[in-house]
Amino acid sequence: MRTNIAEYSMISCGSLVQALEAMDQTPNPIPFAGGTDLMVYLHFGKLPIGTYLNLHSVPELRSKIEITDQEVILHGLTTYMDVYTHSFFKSEMPILQQAASVVGAIGIQTRGTWVGNIGNASPAADGVPALMLYDADLVLASRQGQRRVFLADYYQGYKKTVRLPNELILEIRIPRQKINTNSFVYYRKVGERNAQAISKVLLAARLEFWPSQTIKDIRIVYGSVMPYTYRMKKLEQHLLNQHITPQLIAEAVHWVGHDLKPIDDIRSNAKYRRKVAQNLMEEFLTQAQANVVFSEGK
Amino acid sequence: MDLQKITFRINGQVWQGQVHPMKRLLDTIREDIGLKGTKEGCGEGECGACTILLDGIPVMSCMVPTCQADGHEITTIEGLESQGQLHVMQKAFLQEGGAQCGICTPGMILSATAYMQHPEIAQTWANALSGNLCRCTGYTKILAACSSAQKDSCCHHCDSKTTPDC
Numbered sequence: 191m192r193t194n195i196a197e198y199s200m201i202s203c204g205s206l207v208q209a210l211e212a213m214d215q216t217p218n219p220i221p222f223a224g225g226t227d228l229m230v231y232l233h234f235g236k237l238p239i240g241t242y243l244n245l246h247s248v249p250e251l252r253s254k255i256e257i258t259d260q261e262v263i264l265h266g267l268t269t270y271m272d273v274y275t276h277s278f279f280k281s282e283m284p285i286l287q288q289a290a291s292v293v294g295a296i297g298i299q300t301r302g303t304w305v306g307n308i309g310n311a312s313p314a315a316d317g318v319p320a321l322m323l324y325d326a327d328l329v330l331a332s333r334q335g336q337r338r339v340f341l342a343d344y345y346q347g348y349k350k351t352v353r354l355p356n357e358l359i360l361e362i363r364i365p366r367q368k369i370n371t372n373s374f375v376y377y378r379k380v381g382e383r384n385a386q387a388i389s390k391v392l393l394a395a396r397l398e399f400w401p402s403q404t405i406k407d408i409r410i411v412y413g414s415v416m417p418y419t420y421r422m423k424k425l426e427q428h429l430l431n432q433h434i435t436p437q438l439i440a441e442a443v444h445w446v447g448h449d450l451k452p453i454d455d456i457r458s459n460a461k462y463r464r465k466v467a468q469n470l471m472e473e474f475l476t477q478a479q480a481n482v483v484f485s486e487g488k
Numbered sequence: 489m490d491l492q493k494i495t496f497r498i499n500g501q502v503w504q505g506q507v508h509p510m511k512r513l514l515d516t517i518r519e520d521i522g523l524k525g526t527k528e529g530c531g532e533g534e535c536g537a538c539t540i541l542l543d544g545i546p547v548m549s550c551m552v553p554t555c556q557a558d559g560h561e562i563t564t565i566e567g568l569e570s571q572g573q574l575h576v577m578q579k580a581f582l583q584e585g586g587a588q589c590g591i592c593t594p595g596m597i598l599s600a601t602a603y604m605q606h607p608e609i610a611q612t613w614a615n616a617l618s619g620n621l622c623r624c625t626g627y628t629k630i631l632a633a634c635s636s637a638q639k640d641s642c643c644h645h646c647d648s649k650t651t652p653d654c
């Protein structure tokens with residue numbers, strides 16, 4: 191390890207009220223959840239020196255996943271494994287389970303949290319696109335009160351978010367989904383290998399047809415392509431109320447090609463990312479068309 | 489930074505010490521407690537050599553600051569045997585030749601025993617062990633050991649198929 195830990199401090203708090211008071215101090219402490227991002231920075235001597243707040247010491251953040259009639263609530267310390275092993279997600283939000291299973295490997299999934307994935311703000315996050323796909327909302331809390339922010343509006347640029355330095359992400363709230371045979375979900379991560387690989391390109395998407403073959407509802411979210419997880423709202427608008435035809439697929443693929451401004455980094459370059467992003471779009475729309483069973487009654 | 493008083497159970501025994509809260513649990517286990525069975529490979533969460541069980545669930549101990557173990561239950565490779573008898577998974581690794589240099593072995597065995605006890609955490613043995621890299625690439629024998637331990641620990645009396653290969 192290239193770091194002298196004596197330069198750091200880490201505080202523990204017995205309650206959320208105390209944690210929010212601690213967050214309000216100057217300089218603001220940095221939240222520390224599962225540590226699967228922060229401990230890597232520590233190892234490489236890249237963790238900013240300062241005070242960290244051990245979120246595992248806050249009982250409210252350790253609450254179990256809640257499922258109400260309207261929404262699903264993941265708490266601050268909900269891990270990938272919590273979602274993977276919970277029977278609810280299989281039927282109603284399968285992409286969350288799929289995302290949970292592609293993050294790192296078991297020993298990362300048992301420790302890493304969904305909120306930490308959001309907080310780290312990496313363009314290559316695998317959990318964030320799955321949450322965005324299902325219209326997740328964040329509850330941010332500070333001593334001054336709570337507010338809700340759409341996850342799709344949370345990122346402003348590379349590692350830039352709307353979170354204030356004294357705020358904690360308390361919960362992720364996801365509206366319950368209506369599942370029917372007219373809907374199709376897609377999640378594909380392209381990386382070096384299956385386990386322990388960071389994404390090069392990821393597409394999370396879903397759509398619903400109604401009536402019959404008309405696109406009624408659609409979400410398109412790219413990971414690892416732009417400097418932050420990117421929802422293509424304009425393309426979604428364009429595809430609404432249309433039928434999937436070879437012509438429409440070609441249009442969407444073209445759109446992806448000129449709208450995305452892919453990043454160049456150690457894992458891949460912009461040209462490759464653009465091409466793969468286009469291929470994934472083609473695959474998504476083609477599979478959606480082929481796999482949906484149109485049912486008449488609703 | 490002040491040290492913090494940390495208390496947890498490790499291999500069934502209570503341990504208490506003054507530790508820097510951010511010290512890696514891996515280092516606390518090896519340096520402060522003196523149990524050297526837990527290995528360090530990469531130090532960055534990739535290799536699984538440092539795998540331990542925290543409340544029965546596999547975690548990479550190089551990713552856990554010691555303060556997060558306070559009040560919890562830890563099992564390391566030293567804690568798997570009971571009353572001088574090796575765990576079925578340890579016996580299977582011996583029988584099948586599942587260890588070569590042995591650096592990955594403690595982590596491999598802990599991940600494997602956890603999967604045997606909690607089949608819900610992965611779909612296949614390969615998934616369950618995908619975070620444990622073997623630099624000697626003895627995967628065939630490692631997987632053979634896992635299946636063999638599975639058979640040995642199965643009571644063959646139920647048909648619930650709750651465990652892999654049951």
Ligand SMILES: Cc1cc2nc3c(=O)[nH]c(=O)nc-3n(C[C@H](O)[C@H](O)[C@H](O)COP(=O)(O)OP(=O)(O)OC[C@H]3O[C@@H](n4cnc5c(N)ncnc54)[C@H](O)[C@@H]3O)c2cc1C
Pocket residue numbers: 220221222223224225226227228229230245266292293294295298301302303304305306307308309310311314315316317357358359360386387388389532533534
């Ligand atoms: C070997 C390895 C493989 C990995 N593979 C993947 C992968 O395949 N896909 C992937 O997406 N990620 C991967 N990761 C990265 C990491 O596991 C995830 O990003 C994880 O979700 C981080 O969660 P955490 O709880 O460990 O976060 P931490 O490391 O504790 O924190 C991460 C960031 O979030 C902030 N934060 C945490 N909680 C809060 C809060 N309540 N409010 C505000 N900010 C907060 C922290 O301040 C920090 O900036 C991998 C990491 C390792 C070590």
Ligand code: FES
Pocket residue numbers: 527528529530531532533534535536537538539548549550551
């Ligand atoms: S040493 Fe912890 S995962 Fe490699």
Ligand code: FES
Pocket residue numbers: 586587588589590591592593621622623624625626
């Ligand atoms: S036996 Fe040598 S690393 Fe696995």
